[in-house]
Amino acid sequence: MKKTGIVLALVLIAVSVLSACSSNGKESGGQAESSAEASKDVVNLTFWGGVPPEAGPQEIVDNWNKENPDIQVTYVRYVNDDSGNLKLDTALIAGQNVDIFANYTKPLLTKRVSSGAALDLSQFTDYNIDDKMGPSAKEWAVDGKYYAMPTKRNMHFVWMNKDALDEAGLPVPTDWTLADVEKYAKALQTDTRWGYTTFPFWRDIVPFDGSLAVQGYVKEDGTSNLGAPIVEKALQAHYDMMHTSKVSPPISLIETTKMNVIAEFLGNKLALLNAGEWMFRDANNLTDYPRDFKVAFAPLPRITQEQDDFRYLGGLGDAIAINAKSEYKEEAWAFLKWYADGGMLPQASGGRIPASKDADQDKAVELLLGDLEDKYDVESLKRILNNDLPTFQVTLPQEVIDLRREEFDKYYIKAQSLEDTINNVAKRHNDYLKRK
């Protein structure tokens, strides 16, 4: 009896230890095998991205796999939020199978470069990123070098209910300010329809970062510039739209009901929505979001008429990087070039327009509109797609974005005065700057 007791216990330990080790052992063993027999065997690449596979990536990967039987790519989706990015970062550090991965903000890419996860692409000389993607590509360079290739055009603009505009006799604006927005919103607002709001994620970034992109977030003496006069004007304007003219839903309503502003706009309960190209995914989905009105597009509103250094949130996005520790860098690079120059087109119906000058732009717009061309005001759409307004990228670190949002929200819900808000933001930003 005692012997069987000890044996049983030993077996239990052995099983638990083996099961813990075996999963790691299998992976590393497998990799070693495939790299040993390099040329003849099929190369397996893993591509991590944030877009749901059914919105284009699966088709992209299938297209590539058909044409390239010796390089097979698998798409792995990670949700582009805190936990999803943590998942990707952990996978990169732990040496898990990640050959190609997409970076959606510059700060995230910079972190991955510092930890050595992103490959320096300057070793590949057969593709000139600056030439293909245009001057905005430079915003994605870290220390002057490219560690990821930006592949899509970021476009932020205002979605407008064209039918409502026509009813009110208003033209589609080509350049306007927040004061104009308020006028439009007042004219378009009804009992069942709000006038104007911004997609919550970009609520502070579009107006405030756009205003400070040229001036800078930090003054020359090293202190915070987040309390600049233009910021005060913008804050006041948004506050008035919520509480004075009441054309915007107040923050408290949006937060406590987790309002889906895209659904509100497409359901004709909101006339003007400051958002971007990602909305096409839902706007083209007439099954879930049926609508019968036409949509027109306007550029982002500036804060004041005299403002001449406003920058439009845009530039390039979806910066795809190759894992510096990948065993198949050449194959990954081949896929990346193909992807950027047109392979990524299946995602165009969701709004992802390729940035490369060698990608078929007309095809992209065709896919974007699908067979819903009559639901869009194509003239204003083409204007938005082809403009050369000066753009900027998000470069503020997450912590600063959060602390600013906290203070601004307190002002919007009337928990603190405008003056206190400006002072608190500047103070907290200064504390942050002192630490860095």
Added chain:
Amino acid sequence: MKLNWMRKQQLTGYLFIAPNMVGVSLFIIIPALFSFFLAFTNWEFPLLKADFVGLSNFKRLIQDEVFYTSLKNTLIFLGSVPVSVGLGFLTALILNKSVYFKNALRTMFFLPYITTGVAIAFVWMLIFQPENGPINSILRSLGIDHPPGWLSSTSSAIFVFDIIWVWFLLGYNVIIYLAALQEVSSELLEASRIDGARKLHTIRFVIWPLVSPTTLFLLMTGFIVSIKQMGIFQAITDGGPGNSTTVLSLFIYKTAFRYYDMGYASAISVFLLLIIIAITAIQWIAQKKWVHYS
């Protein structure tokens, strides 16, 4: 090697608990020690190097306004535990007295405890919705013109969580108390009734002391479970509006996994550990005063 019978038994015992101990060490004890050590560095994930910075993380903690706000919010939130325990006791007393539908009521009270946090979050958000939710609609119909903003107001938001948490813990407390009340000897209750004690006196001087070990257990575990809560805050308000519902655990989560500032987050975690130890120690020492073991 000469193993006698006793030693063999001991060895068997150790071998049996070894798998579990390996797991606990690898996934709980070692990470906790590593985290304690991290609190003295400035490591930022996913960078590959870090420096020792001594006590500077703790110095930063003492000067951090958000830390004090989180601490205050955590303490307000913990206030829901004794309230829930008290209500649980009263409810268990009532349920114990052959009420109709006793089983059904018991199940109803316990259901919140086994419901997932996100489902709870959304339902309560709708109930407390300031403009259209049922609570404010009722308050307005009663004549109160400016009902509280609940989750949209920095002064009332944290109390909403207190209310939700009292409701959540109530079922568990009721179940545990019901079990404890079964242990109360009916002879004692009869004796006190014969002696002429009124209902309230019986409860206060006979029943309450007899279930005091249970009360201590529920308070201690209640505090520990509550102080670790983060999911419900993230789901409903993500710490907002402003910082009014940021509790220490959410503050640690954001610092570690949104700002990737591991050194500082570990320092806050160490502090959180000290708070839990302090609360538990206070209760442990105070129990001599009010807990009666039979």
